Every structure is written in C-alpha cells, then in structure tokens.
Amino acid sequence: MLKLNIKNETSRLRAVVLGTAHSNGPTPKVSECYDPKSIEHVLAGTYPKESDMILEMEEVYNVFQKYGVKVFTPDIIENCNQIFSRDIAFVIENKIIKANILPDREKEFEAIAKVWNQVEEENRIILPPECHVEGGDVMPWNDYIFVGTYSGEDYPELITARTNLDAVIALQELFPNKIVKSFELRKSNTNAKENALHLDCCFQPIGTNKAILHKNGFLIEREYDWLVNFFGKENIFEITKDEMYNMYSNVFSISEDVIISEKGFTRLNKWLVEQGFTVEEVSYSEISKQEGLLRCSTMPLIRD
Known part of the structure; x- marks a missing residue:
C-alpha cells in the first residue's frame, strides 16, 4: 500500500x-483544444511534436532519479495526451482526490489505476458530480489549502473555468482542520496572456516562505494583496504578463531548496540562485505550448 503524505508544495519529495x-496523438483540431495557448499553436503550425515532448519529460525523469524519487507513470493510452497528471487527481495529507475534470479526459484517470488502487479505500475520495476541480488549482500549504476558482455566470461557456465553489466547499468539509482559501482567477478562452488556466499559472x-506571483492572474485585487501580505513583499518574485504566458510560476519543488525550472526562465532562475536555491534546469518549452509546465505534469504522492 502507498502511505500518502502531502502537507505542502515543497517538503522533500519521495x-x-x-x-x-x-x-x-496527432495535432488536435481547434475544437478539441482545452485552452487558448494550444489553439494559438495549432493555428500557427507550431504545436509540439511528440518526439520533442518525450525528450523533455525524460529530462525531468532523470532529475527525479538523481534525487532518489520514486516515479510512477500512467499506463499508455493510444493517441491520448497524458502529459498533465496534475489535472486528473491530487493528494492532500493521506488522501487522494479524483478530480472531476472535463468528461473526455476520464480515461486519463483510469490510466493511473495502479496508483489509486494502492491507496487504502477510505483515503480514495471521489467528490460529488457538481464539484468541478483540477489539481492545478489546489495547493496544500501547511495549515492552508489555496484554491483557484471561478464563480462568474459564464462558467459553463468557459473551457478555461475548471474549479468551482462547490469544490471549495467540499474540500473544506473534507479537511475541517485546514483553512481553505479561494482565489478568483482571470479567465479567457481566446487570449492566453489574459488567462490563468489554473492557480499554478499565476502563483x-x-x-519555506517565498512565492512566485502574477498580479493580473487574479480577478480581485484584495485577494492578490492577501498573498503579498501573507508571504511578504520581499519574499515574492513578481512575474510579467509575458512571463506568466511562458509559465514562469509553474516550476516544481523537489525540496525546500531544490527547484526544477525551465532553462529559458533566465530572470527567475537567476533570482532563485541568489535566494540560495539549487536550480535543476531542464528544457520544457515545447510542453509549455499547451499552457502547462512542470507542476502541471507532476502529481506528488509522498513528501517527508
């Protein structure tokens, strides 16, 4: 059995x-895309090739090997995009929670059955159908669970609106000892630079006490201000609109002092090194064309 343990985003990954x-699978049609950035690359003829993305993910796998992390991978489904494992389920404390994702991605979840089935049954959580939630919107942070959400009336029309308030309430009921803090995100089906697909796309x-943040990703300024006050202005790396578009906030922590980052993020990586972090640089620019990066493609199961 797997003894899950996730209390935050940065403790030592096991x-x-x-x-x-x-x-x-082949390059999708525009009607099959889940986000505006993928649409942009489909139309431009620059959608990433499978062979390039395989090489990029191997780089990340090799970093995990270097640090002795046990890596599970999904069963391969023919012609199916299975890169973004964070979307399909997520772990908080000792529970694995199945994300209620877009219906046509259900088979991606079935491909991680070997992980799901290794968790004690009472710790496998399936939320009620009205709760929409994806792992990119959910961040355990010690006493808190930060959740990105969208509550506008146009929710049903927005393919980019992924997590609703029903899910926020369900998480609060599941973890009564935590403070569940939600943040309204800015959404756009058409402009990737105005779209925070998930909370980890802008924060x-x-x-132990720092954060990467993009102000315009938040719909309500005081919610952004709350995060600035929580971490302290001097501990925040504020990213630009272009940097958010390039997924600067979507790095991944192996520990409190080791971070995997895209090698092209020169301004961020320089700052991280100045702050005392070890930065493991990888190529991930092809994968980022689908509006996801390192955090999106990883689902932590056990941290110390």
Whole structure:
C-alpha cells in the first residue's frame, strides 16, 4: 500500500506521478483544444511534436532519479495526451482526490489505476458530480489549502473555468482542520496572456516562505494583496504578463531548496540562485505550448 503524505508544495519529495508524452496523438483540431495557448499553436503550425515532448519529460525523469524519487507513470493510452497528471487527481495529507475534470479526459484517470488502487479505500475520495476541480488549482500549504476558482455566470461557456465553489466547499468539509482559501482567477478562452488556466499559472509557493506571483492572474485585487501580505513583499518574485504566458510560476519543488525550472526562465532562475536555491534546469518549452509546465505534469504522492 502507498502511505500518502502531502502537507505542502515543497517538503522533500519521495514519490510522484509523472505524466507521459508517449502516443500523444496527432495535432488536435481547434475544437478539441482545452485552452487558448494550444489553439494559438495549432493555428500557427507550431504545436509540439511528440518526439520533442518525450525528450523533455525524460529530462525531468532523470532529475527525479538523481534525487532518489520514486516515479510512477500512467499506463499508455493510444493517441491520448497524458502529459498533465496534475489535472486528473491530487493528494492532500493521506488522501487522494479524483478530480472531476472535463468528461473526455476520464480515461486519463483510469490510466493511473495502479496508483489509486494502492491507496487504502477510505483515503480514495471521489467528490460529488457538481464539484468541478483540477489539481492545478489546489495547493496544500501547511495549515492552508489555496484554491483557484471561478464563480462568474459564464462558467459553463468557459473551457478555461475548471474549479468551482462547490469544490471549495467540499474540500473544506473534507479537511475541517485546514483553512481553505479561494482565489478568483482571470479567465479567457481566446487570449492566453489574459488567462490563468489554473492557480499554478499565476502563483506558486517555493522554499519555506517565498512565492512566485502574477498580479493580473487574479480577478480581485484584495485577494492578490492577501498573498503579498501573507508571504511578504520581499519574499515574492513578481512575474510579467509575458512571463506568466511562458509559465514562469509553474516550476516544481523537489525540496525546500531544490527547484526544477525551465532553462529559458533566465530572470527567475537567476533570482532563485541568489535566494540560495539549487536550480535543476531542464528544457520544457515545447510542453509549455499547451499552457502547462512542470507542476502541471507532476502529481506528488509522498513528501517527508
């Protein structure tokens, strides 16, 4: 059995699910895309090739090997995009919670049955159908669970609106000892630079008390201000609109002092090194064309 343990985003990682780019399928039609950035690359003829994405994910796998992390990968489904394992389930404390994702992604969840079935039954959580939630919107941070959400009336029309308030309430009921703090995100089906697909597209805690943040990703300024006050202005790396578009906040922590980051994030990586972090640089720019990066393609199972 797997003894799950996730209390925050940065404690020493011991086991993780890493998505796979194998048998990723042909370039999707615009109508099949889940986000505006993928649409942009489909129309431009620059949608990433499977062979390039396989190489990028191997780089991350090798970093995990270097640090002795146990890596689970999904069973391969023919012609199916299975890169973003964070979307399909997530772990908080000793519970694994199945995300109620877009219906046509249900088979991606079935491909991690070998992980799900290793968890004690009472710790496998399936939320009620009205609760929409994806792992990119959910961040355990010690006494808190930060959740990105969207409550506008146009929720049903927005393919980019992934987590609703029903899910926020359900998480509070599941974890009564935690403070569940939700943040309204800015959404756009058409403009990737105005779209925070998930909370981890505009915010991520790192180390013990620092964070990467993008102000325009938040719909309500006082919610952004709350995070600035919580971490302290001097501990925040504020990213620009272009940097958010390039997924600067979507790095991944192996521990409180080791971070995997895209090698092209020169401004961020320089700052991280100045702050005393070890930065493991990888190529991930092809994967980022689908509006997801390192955090999106990993689902931590056990941290110390």
